[in-house]
Amino acid sequence: MDGDAHAGEGKPLADGFLRFLLPAPKPRPAAPSAPARLVPPHRLIAPPLPTPRLRPEERLLIVPPTRPDWLPLPSPRSPPSAPSPGTAAKPRPFPPRSEPWTRDAGRFVGNGNCATGRSSAAFLANGRRTGFQRPKAAAPQKEKKAWVAVEKKDEDAGDKVRAVVSEGYSSRDEGGVDVEEQLELESEPERGGHRRLLDREDNVKNSLAMAGNQECPDKGGGERPSEHLMSQSNQAPRFQSRMRRWQVECRHDIDNFTPGLLALYESLKPSEEHKSKQKQLVDSLAKSVSKEWPNAQLHLYGSCANSFGTSHSDVDVCLEMEIGTASTAEVLLTLAEILRNDNFENVEAITSARVPIARMSDPGSGFSCDICINNFFAVANTKLLKDYAQIDQRLLQLAFLVKHWAKLRGVNETYRGTLSSYAYVLMCINFLQLREPKILPCLQAMEPTYTLNVDGTKCTYFDEVHQLHDFGAENKESIAQLLWAFFRYWAFHHDYRNDVISVRLGKTISKQEKNWTTRIGNDRHLMCIEDPFETGHDLGRVVDRQTIRILREEFKRAAAVLQYDDDPCVTLFEPYDYEL
Numbered sequence: 035m036d037g038d039a040h041a042g043e044g045k046p047l048a049d050g051f052l053r054f055l056l057p058a059p060k061p062r063p064a065a066p067s068a069p070a071r072l073v074p075p076h077r078l079i080a081p082p083l084p085t086p087r088l089r090p091e092e093r094l095l096i097v098p099p100t101r102p103d104w105l106p107l108p109s110p111r112s113p114p115s116a117p118s119p120g121t122a123a124k125p126r127p128f129p130p131r132s133e134p135w136t137r138d139a140g141r142f143v144g145n146g147n148c149a150t151g152r153s154s155a156a157f158l159a160n161g162r163r164t165g166f167q168r169p170k171a172a173a174p175q176k177e178k179k180a181w182v183a184v185e186k187k188d189e190d191a192g193d194k195v196r197a198v199v200s201e202g203y204s205s206r207d208e209g210g211v212d213v214e215e216q217l218e219l220e221s222e223p224e225r226g227g228h229r230r231l232l233d234r235e236d237n238v239k240n241s242l243a244m245a246g247n248q249e250c251p252d253k254g255g256g257e258r259p260s261e262h263l264m265s266q267s268n269q270a271p272r273f274q275s276r277m278r279r280w281q282v283e284c285r286h287d288i289d290n291f292t293p294g295l296l297a298l299y300e301s302l303k304p305s306e307e308h309k310s311k312q313k314q315l316v317d318s319l320a321k322s323v324s325k326e327w328p329n330a331q332l333h334l335y336g337s338c339a340n341s342f343g344t345s346h347s348d349v350d351v352c353l354e355m356e357i358g359t360a361s362t363a364e365v366l367l368t369l370a371e372i373l374r375n376d377n378f379e380n381v382e383a384i385t386s387a388r389v390p391i392a393r394m395s396d397p398g399s400g401f402s403c404d405i406c407i408n409n410f411f412a413v414a415n416t417k418l419l420k421d422y423a424q425i426d427q428r429l430l431q432l433a434f435l436v437k438h439w440a441k442l443r444g445v446n447e448t449y450r451g452t453l454s455s456y457a458y459v460l461m462c463i464n465f466l467q468l469r470e471p472k473i474l475p476c477l478q479a480m481e482p483t484y485t486l487n488v489d490g491t492k493c494t495y496f497d498e499v500h501q502l503h504d505f506g507a508e509n510k511e512s513i514a515q516l517l518w519a520f521f522r523y524w525a526f527h528h529d530y531r532n533d534v535i536s537v538r539l540g541k542t543i544s545k546q547e548k549n550w551t552t553r554i555g556n557d558r559h560l561m562c563i564e565d566p567f568e569t570g571h572d573l574g575r576v577v578d579r580q581t582i583r584i585l586r587e588e589f590k591r592a593a594a595v596l597q598y599d600d601d602p603c604v605t606l607f608e609p610y611d612y613e614l
């Protein structure tokens with residue numbers, strides 16, 4: 035084992051972190067030749083399987099890869115009628131009833147207008163309902179709500195512009211309009227039109243003001259918690275002005291939903307029994323591995339080790355071993371054979387992935403487990419996330435809720451063009467780094483106390499996080515406010531066209547700076563999330579022309595649910611149902 039090659043100058047890899055020592059090594063012949071140089075892994079996501087093994091309930095939640103059955107073929111766009119200057123366009127139902135293929139992100143079950151007709155009690159992760167009561171301030175309204183889309187007239191905008199804006203992502207992306215152009219329009223409401231989700235029951239004028247369609251007065255808003263502006267130190271003046279325009283107050287009763295959200299968060303945390311089953315799985319895996327590679331060491335990575343694991347998370351294991359002249363693929367094929375002989379189920383070696391893995395499931399616990407070889411970037415970023423999680427508990431709360439939301443809304447499938455759990459956690463960290471006052475620091479910008487050398491790249495940051503427990507104390511935002519602001523940020527504030535989010539720098543940086551503006555065929559960076567250590571790796575690269583729309587529509591839906599719905603703790607997590 036070449037421990038020095040990876041453990042670097044800082045604390046050694048085996049420093050109690052995620053290390054499971056295998057049984058005492060047996061004597062074995064010396065390795066025939068020098069250790070192979072491993073190419074640094076870039077990602078851990080396997081390529082699409084021909085028939086993904088999904089549990090029946092998961093099948094309901096997947097995002098269609100390209101054009102799903104429920105999307106009709108694109109039809110030619112008819113020119114929209116231009117509203118008279120200075121007036122808002124006539125509101126139209128959202129989603130338009132004439133477009134049944136629309137993702138339906140604006141239809142809310144909690145308002146009684148959803149076909150699934152679920153009751154208003156919030157769902158907990160264990161399938162039970164929360165005991166929390168619907169807050170009095172948000173007493174159920176009997177009237178049927180409808181959600182409408184409102185286009186804002188822009189005097190400079192031509193017909194084409196309005197046509198683009200009015201369509202959302204519903205299906206017509208192949209209609210000849212450049213996706214980046216559309217993203218630009220959506221993210222720059224002052225230059226183009228824009229669409230807002232509004233409650234028809236409200237006076238439209240008031241609603242427009244509430245939704246930030248008009249300049250928000252600077253006053254503190256009385257007792258209403260107002261949305262904090264993100265740190266703007268690195269923003270261009272034009273962007274700052276846009277951010278001011280979108281400064282919106284969240285609903286005055288938002289904190290009534292904090293107990294429900296926290297109850298949901300608690301229910302998502304893995305139980306002690308779950309953790310002990312995970313440990314049993316890792317122990318039996320260690321036994322199997324030691325038969326062939328007695329010096330190998332197991333590191334847990336991913337959510338089972340970074341504190342972001344829920345009761346639905348799988349087990350991710352990295353084997354640290356010398357593989358000599360063998361290729362990683364050969365090692366994984368041998369490993370798969372061993373695991374099959376040891377009665378693990380559904381064993382397969384996925385060797386064509388950028389980060390090859392062996393995958394299997396444990397018959398006892400039913401847990402699924404991914405095993406990779408010498409992927410130390412993953413081990414390093416696992417520790418980084420774990421350390422961030424210890425600074426402020428609101429990160430864990432936010433990330434659990436966002437991950438849960440993403441799974442239920444079908445936007446957590448990298449092989450279908452949406453984002454990984456890891457990407458969502460980075461989005462949460464960066465969001466909390468950008469709050470004002472900040473809730474999280476930027477650990478990689480501080481004096482390094484931890485270093486792991488991975489194939490020449492120094493993964494280094496300040497890891498003495500026990501010194502930072504009060505870091506976010508000045509910011510008093512509740513989880514309900516933060517969740518709302520998170521979705522608003524990704525729905526309306528983030529500059530998709532120009533910006534990359536960077537946990538490494540604790541801010542957003544420009545795509546130009548990363549040289550992520552180039553287009554190679556359809557392979558564009560539509561949503562950019564920099565990996566904190568493999569900085570050339572964009573975690574948003576999986577997002578394509580269709581899924582960027584799906585994601586943004588879901589962010590908008592989530593923000594609107596939290597802003598206006600009677601029972602957002604239920605409605606927000608309503609599983610996306612393609613049958614609707």
Ligand code: CTP
Nearest residue numbers: 077078336337343347348412415416454455456
């Ligand atoms: N990872 C990575 N680069 C990626 C994706 C993932 O380095 N592009 C590593 C990270 O260490 C991440 C781990 O792989 O924590 C597992 O990522 P993911 O599959 O997104 O899931 P989890 O974080 O494990 O979340 P969960 O299983 O709970 O969905």
Ligand code: MG
Nearest residue numbers: 336337348350
């Ligand atoms: Mg995992």
